[in-house]
Amino acid sequence: MVMEGVRLDKSILEKVLEEALKKGGDFAEIYIEEKQLSNVICEDNRIEKVNSGREKGAGIRVIKEGKTAYAYTSDLSEEGLLKTAAVARHAVMNNTAISSKPLAVKEPVFRLNVKRLPEDVTFDEKIEHVLSANKSTREVSDEIRQVTVVAGDLHKKVIIANSDGDLTEDERTRVRIIVNTVASREGLIQTGYESAGGVCGWELLEQIDFESMAQKAARLAVNMLSARPAPAGRMPIVMSSEAGGTMVHEACGHGLEADLVQKGLSVYQGKLGEKVAADGVSVIDDATVEGKYGTFCFDDEGNYGQRTVLINNGVLEGYMYDRLTAAKDKTKSTGNGRRESYQDKPIPRMSNTFIAPGDEDPEDIIKSTSSGLLVKKMGGGQVNTTNGDFVFEVQEAYIIEDGEIQYPVRGATLTGNGPKVLNDIDRIGKDLGFSIGVCGKDGQGVPVSDAQPTIRIKELTVGGTAPTSGSNKYRIRRM
Amino acid sequence: MEKFLQNAGAKALELAQKKGVEAEAFLLHGRNLSLEVINGEVETLVEAEEAGLGFRVINQGRLGFVYTSDLSPQAIGKVVEDAISISRYTEADSHNCLPRGNYEYPQLEVYDPEISAASLEAKIELAREMERIALASDSRVNIIERAGYDDSEFTSVIMNTNGLYACGKGNYCGIYISLVAQEQGDAQNGFSMMVRKNYKDLDPNFTGREAASNAVRGLNARSIGSAHMPCVMEPYVVTRFLSLLAQMVDAEMVQKGKSLLAGKLEQLVASPAVNLVDDATWAGAVGTFPFDAEGVPARKNIIITNGNLNSYLYDSYTASKAGVESTGNAQRNSFRSLPSVGTSNFILQAGSTSLPSLYDGIEKGLYITEVMGMHTANPISGDFSVGAAGIMIENGQLTHLVRGATIAGNLGDFLRDIDAVGNDLRFFAGKAAPSIRLKSLSIAGE
Numbered sequence: 008m009v010m011e012g013v014r015l016d017k018s019i020l021e022k023v024l025e026e027a028l029k030k031g032g033d034f035a036e037i038y039i040e041e042k043q044l045s046n047v048i049c050e051d052n053r054i055e056k057v058n059s060g061r062e063k064g065a066g067i068r069v070i071k072e073g074k075t076a077y078a079y080t081s082d083l084s085e086e087g088l089l090k091t092a093a094v095a096r097h098a099v100m101n102n103t104a105i106s107s108k109p110l111a112v113k114e115p116v117f118r119l120n121v122k123r124l125p126e127d128v129t130f131d132e133k134i135e136h137v138l139s140a141n142k143s144t145r146e147v148s149d150e151i152r153q154v155t156v157v158a159g160d161l162h163k164k165v166i167i168a169n170s171d172g173d174l175t176e177d178e179r180t181r182v183r184i185i186v187n188t189v190a191s192r193e194g195l196i197q198t199g200y201e202s203a204g205g206v207c208g209w210e211l212l213e214q215i216d217f218e219s220m221a222q223k224a225a226r227l228a229v230n231m232l233s234a235r236p237a238p239a240g241r242m243p244i245v246m247s248s249e250a251g252g253t254m255v256h257e258a259c260g261h262g263l264e265a266d267l268v269q270k271g272l273s274v275y276q277g278k279l280g281e282k283v284a285a286d287g288v289s290v291i292d293d294a295t296v297e298g299k300y301g302t303f304c305f306d307d308e309g310n311y312g313q314r315t316v317l318i319n320n321g322v323l324e325g326y327m328y329d330r331l332t333a334a335k336d337k338t339k340s341t342g343n344g345r346r347e348s349y350q351d352k353p354i355p356r357m358s359n360t361f362i363a364p365g366d367e368d369p370e371d372i373i374k375s376t377s378s379g380l381l382v383k384k385m386g387g388g389q390v391n392t393t394n395g396d397f398v399f400e401v402q403e404a405y406i407i408e409d410g411e412i413q414y415p416v417r418g419a420t421l422t423g424n425g426p427k428v429l430n431d432i433d434r435i436g437k438d439l440g441f442s443i444g445v446c447g448k449d450g451q452g453v454p455v456s457d458a459q460p461t462i463r464i465k466e467l468t469v470g471g472t473a474p475t476s477g478s479n480k481y482r483i484r485r486m
Numbered sequence: 487m488e489k490f491l492q493n494a495g496a497k498a499l500e501l502a503q504k505k506g507v508e509a510e511a512f513l514l515h516g517r518n519l520s521l522e523v524i525n526g527e528v529e530t531l532v533e534a535e536e537a538g539l540g541f542r543v544i545n546q547g548r549l550g551f552v553y554t555s556d557l558s559p560q561a562i563g564k565v566v567e568d569a570i571s572i573s574r575y576t577e578a579d580s581h582n583c584l585p586r587g588n589y590e591y592p593q594l595e596v597y598d599p600e601i602s603a604a605s606l607e608a609k610i611e612l613a614r615e616m617e618r619i620a621l622a623s624d625s626r627v628n629i630i631e632r633a634g635y636d637d638s639e640f641t642s643v644i645m646n647t648n649g650l651y652a653c654g655k656g657n658y659c660g661i662y663i664s665l666v667a668q669e670q671g672d673a674q675n676g677f678s679m680m681v682r683k684n685y686k687d688l689d690p691n692f693t694g695r696e697a698a699s700n701a702v703r704g705l706n707a708r709s710i711g712s713a714h715m716p717c718v719m720e721p722y723v724v725t726r727f728l729s730l731l732a733q734m735v736d737a738e739m740v741q742k743g744k745s746l747l748a749g750k751l752e753q754l755v756a757s758p759a760v761n762l763v764d765d766a767t768w769a770g771a772v773g774t775f776p777f778d779a780e781g782v783p784a785r786k787n788i789i790i791t792n793g794n795l796n797s798y799l800y801d802s803y804t805a806s807k808a809g810v811e812s813t814g815n816a817q818r819n820s821f822r823s824l825p826s827v828g829t830s831n832f833i834l835q836a837g838s839t840s841l842p843s844l845y846d847g848i849e850k851g852l853y854i855t856e857v858m859g860m861h862t863a864n865p866i867s868g869d870f871s872v873g874a875a876g877i878m879i880e881n882g883q884l885t886h887l888v889r890g891a892t893i894a895g896n897l898g899d900f901l902r903d904i905d906a907v908g909n910d911l912r913f914f915a916g917k918a919a920p921s922i923r924l925k926s927l928s929i930a931g932e
């Protein structure tokens with residue numbers, strides 16, 4: 008197999024694995040990565056930065072009785088790899104060498120359908136699209152003060168070989184465009200954001216309307232200038248499918264990663280087979296959805312990416328496993344072992360995670376809500392998996408009164424508790440909307456997507472800044 | 487190592503000069519160790535080494551940047567070629583410039599040989615001890631999520647076609663522990679970390695105890711009603727807000743209309759109790775280093791004095807735009823990125839009030855010990871709305887635990903509402919703050 012300038016024979020990989028297991032161990036693995044990426048950044052009405060980078064490296068892992076030793080290097084020569092294997096094994100305290108099985112290639116079940124590889128698209132073309140998106144965004148309103156458009160791409164080749172005899176070769180391509188806008192009026196500043204991307208090439212530019220996406224980001228910032236401060240307190244929430252899946256990611260996604268469950272850090276531990284959500288609520292993690300940002304053929308341990316049903320009609324059916332956690336639970340990996348780069352060991356991570364659509368009309372859901380908050384766009388969030396408490400940012404929301412959308416509000420955050428929220432979903436729409444992002448865990452970021460249908464939650468706490476009534480004001484008593 | 491990096495950099499600059507462009511070679515070599523212990527056993531051990539070059543070219547005002555982890559002569563030749571060819575795509579900007587060179591760098595103690603001399607076993611023992619102490623300090627602490635030790639050593643060489651040459655070697659070490667305490671069906675997390683320049687300053691006893699006490703104090707907390715009330719914040723929580731504030735005094739954000747503090751130099755932007763500096767020379771602090779990411783000498787920058795905004799933080803580009811000198815605040819995460827404005831040791835200076843005196847005069851308020859979701863706060867509008875937990879203050883006393891609340895506001899008001907600053911300055915990596923008191927904050931609960 009070939010990576011630019013680096014030939015890696017099967018025999019060298021086998022030799023490195025043997026070296027890694029010289030002092031014993033249950034399992035050894037070598038993960039080699041070569042990547043090329045580029046970014047075009049437009050800000051202040053001009054192409055401000057164009058940069059590119061090239062990097063390659065290898066990470067070698069030795070596992071013994073559930074403990075991991077890991078070493079990484081950017082030296083991919085045979086000598087460099089053997090040296091790194093020796094570093095990895097020195098944490099293993101045995102003295103008996105274990106042998107590694109001969110390597111056999113694992114064929115993928117599907118291949119990514121990339122039509123326009125990043126290296127086949129000129130900077131000129133990327134720049135043309137970026138500049139045109141910038142122009143149409145600024146034209147939306149003269150209250151737009153700043154627009155940033157970023158077009159980024161990544162092409163990565165990966166070789167994974169392990170002592171069980173698996174040899175996997177995989178190629179990943181990812182593109183992403185982001186538009187950030189800033190609007191201001193009389194000293195008040197508000198922002199807007201839109202992004203699009205996928206595990207695909209620059210054919211993305213033909214599939215989505217880059218200019219209208221950019222204009223949407225501008226309109227959001229401008230609309231939020233007229234928004235009133237969000238109220239503070241508990242109320243019913245209708246979450247539009249347009250809002251993306253930050254909620255499913257924070258409310259149960261992380262809590263269903265097997266490493267957190269096994270360490271006693273998840274509210275979902277010991278609940279397999281139990282009802283953890285309302286009827287009709289199903290949560291799925293699927294790495295095989297075509298073109299989505301979290302899609303992959305193989306995970307970063309060489310296991311097949313797959314579709315895993317986590318919650319089925321309210322009942323907890325499974326967790327997301329990588330190799331190590333699967334071995335601990337005496338089950339099979341669900342192909343969720345992912346890492347940010349060769350510098351990181353893999354851990355259970357999400358891929359494309361979503362609440363499955365139901366059969367209700369999203370418009371009806373709003374109409375049947377007498378009062379509450381309609382959330383049209385969510386930002387980022389954070390969760391404490393031990394008790395399930397989560398927080399996430401709302402970027403676009405409207406007050407609902409008598410089943411009608413009234414006026415926009417700004418500055419809201421929603422807080423809630425994972426298991427409680429899943430049990431409080433009382434309406435599930437038949438639509439489904441995805442959002443892309445980078446999920447951070449243990450200092451590593453991996454690309455993911457999340458999705459949900461339009462749903463209604465009986466109640467969540469909204470943290471707004473709208474002044475509360477006079478009787479609740481407390482003063483500092485001066486001494 | 488210096489020689490190896492210097493040769494690579496010199497080769498790149500030579501090629502650039504032949505092509506008639508200005509250039510800067512940023513070279514970094516790093517080695518790091520991290521280990522995690524669970525139940526006394528090493529669960530993960532990572533050892534690594536990496537090196538790379540971040541090469542910046544200014545071709546008649548046009549910027550190009552390419553990075554590589556391959557420092558062979560062929561790879562370097564390709565990097566120079568690629569950087570020059572990429573520069574054709576960016577717009578010429580007369581403010582793209584490189585520092586002049588010929589600087590005097592401050593003598594700073596930034597390398598502790600004991601970190602690499604200490605044995606692996608001794609480092610493992612630090613993590614084990616933290617774990618033992620945490621479990622022993624309170625019987626309700628029953629799960630250790632992770633107890634770890636990290637250290638990192640790096641050599642940085644910066645050279646440019648103006649003749650600038652800067653070389654420095656530094657290291658640091660740290661321990662951290664994350665655990666869970668449980669009681670009557672409730673579970674709470676506790677976390678504590680300590681990063682030091684000197685190996686001998688690591689204190690597993692302190693860290694283990696602090697994490698345990700942080701978890702335990704959240705147990706069986708109640709929720710709170712929604713209201714506006716005065717608050718006192720712990721130093722760690724204040725440093726989360728400082729991260730937002732750091733973006734507002736970043737000259738790049740200011741110049742691009744993305745900061746609340748734009749156009750406010752020499753104006754009162756905060757209460758008179760607020761004094762803020764960025765100091766890359768602060769002895770023994772983790773962000774201390776003789777030069778910034780462009781090779782400009784380290785210095786102490788006074789940002790806010792008694793609430794008055796004195797200066798923003800600049801790198802060479804933003805300084806040229808503003809017609810001032812760089813304040814030595816160019817930062818990069820690694821050789822993979824262009825320098826941009828960042829902080830070194832960003833410090834809200836301590837006052838003279840003790841912590842109990844801060845909440846003494848409060849009839850009803852909240853002592854905030856934890857915030858969640860700070861990364862969602864908006865540095866441009868200044869709006870924040872984040873999860874919070876803490877302890878109620880009633881008639882000057884700390885009473886019952888609170889969780890599941892959100893606090894919301896705008897950073898502009900936040901700065902003006904700081905009406906007292908404590909004397910308990912504490913560092914958390916590159917940010918430091920004492921406890922503070924705020925006149926009023928919007929709190930949502932039930």
